[in-house]
Amino acid sequence: MKVSALEIPITRTNQSRLPEVDFNNLPFGSVFSDHMFLADYYDGAWQDARVVPYGPLSLEPAAKVFHYGQEVFEGMKAYKDKEGQVWLFRPLENQRRLNKSASRLMIPELPEAIFMEGLKTLLRTDSDWIPTVAGSSLYIRPFLFASGNGFHASPSDRYTFVIATAPSGAYFAGEVHVRIEEKYSRAANGGVGYAKAGGNYAGQFYPTQLAKEAGFQQVIWTDDNTHEYIEEAGAMNIFVRIGDTLLTSPTSDRILDGITRKSILELAEAEGIPTEVRKISVSEIVEASKKGQLKEMFGAGTAAVVSPISGYGYRDERFDLPEVADSYATFFKKRITDIQYNRSEDPFGWRYPVS
Structure with a gap:
């Protein structure tokens, strides 16, 4: 039609x-x-x-x-x-x-x-x-x-x-601390987690409120079966930087195929930033924190574009993330918003004019 x-x-x-x-x-x-x-x-x-x-x-x-x-x-x-x-x-x-x-x-x-x-x-x-x-x-x-x-x-x-x-105006302001969730699940295999269905978000509100009452701003969701692997950050896709390698979880029945996520991965490839799309265990993140190798965590989505995570909590421990001079989060946000606002060239053909 x-x-x-x-x-x-x-x-x-x-x-x-x-x-x-x-x-x-x-x-x-x-x-x-x-x-x-x-x-x-x-x-x-x-x-x-x-x-x-x-x-x-x-x-x-x-x-x-x-x-x-x-x-x-x-x-x-x-x-x-x-x-x-x-x-x-x-x-x-x-x-x-x-x-x-x-x-x-x-x-x-x-x-x-x-x-x-x-x-x-x-x-x-x-x-x-x-x-x-x-x-x-x-x-x-x-x-x-x-x-x-x-x-x-x-x-x-x-x-x-x-x-x-x-x-x-801006979606988020101030520092964001997240709690890694071990009880509640955002989505399950075979379900509708990959769809932008309203019920997915309604189901997040209660565990997110519990996290807020414990002093966090958001939740990092883990897999519904074992709660061993991180999947999303609140209503956003999540990225983790260990050393100089950028990690993100693969899309699945449970994880939304985010457009900002796709854009970050394409930018990383174009810039030669080492990237791995794979399952990321909670234990790997905690170990990297303790060794001083966890440099950044950030959410990615349309509303916030990129939302840096200042720290996270897991069980009875809390971890602060360092401030890094060569922040990937800052780099990706600037590159994407420069394209969006027509402040730079768009080699990817992402910008669409409304005539």
Whole structure:
């Protein structure tokens, strides 16, 4: 199904909320732009693509998303350079991953044309909402959910696709200390851990709160079977630097195939940084800490890009990470954000212009 920008009707808001926004003091993901993009699936096809004012969605109590959790989402950002040009970062990777998540939850896949043309139409409509303050961006949340009705446990016959946006400042601030989790699991083999399904994140909140009560900001998840191997850091992929070698866990049924993760691995290869994608045991990390060989740990994801970890706790021990002059975390964050904001060349073809 081909959808061009000219075929997407736009209903503009009567009064913009833009004058109310302090772009110098933006929280993350809680101030919303004037418009949103919608499309509906019914009668076996995606249709009715449109841009409308941002506002409540009307659903019946029997909507299946409430009862059986058919919902998946993505996280993206739009950037504006000094000349006012708007850019996306590897958006087709998000579109493909959204469909991978949708297939796992028996949600109809979304045509690329609807995703991309809807996104570009929305960004052109709300271009003034894209921040130009350093470190800020327009966070983009595409999501799919079951909007059909029924209490019977079966896939819905109707779905809704939404793209909403929020001008946002930095995701994390300050030092981040994490606890290596030994009891609770983020995901299991054969499950939906690799999908960006809302339930994956809901299940994280309780153990993360327990970690916060113990003095940590986040959790490092371990494998569901033995809890011997680290897998993710909070809602991000995790990287570990032992000596000069960069390590990260392989993707699996349990681990999200992060776009920032892919980008870091490609950058590392291009820069000749030694990299290993393999299982990383907790004991290896603890031993490296005690020997002074653990130089860095950091999370990687769309919201934070790269989030350095200052220290971690395991059982009754706590370990601080050193400050290193040649930080990989700092290097990767700068290289990626320079590409995103059009401050440098893009030899990988990751930057996508919104004309």
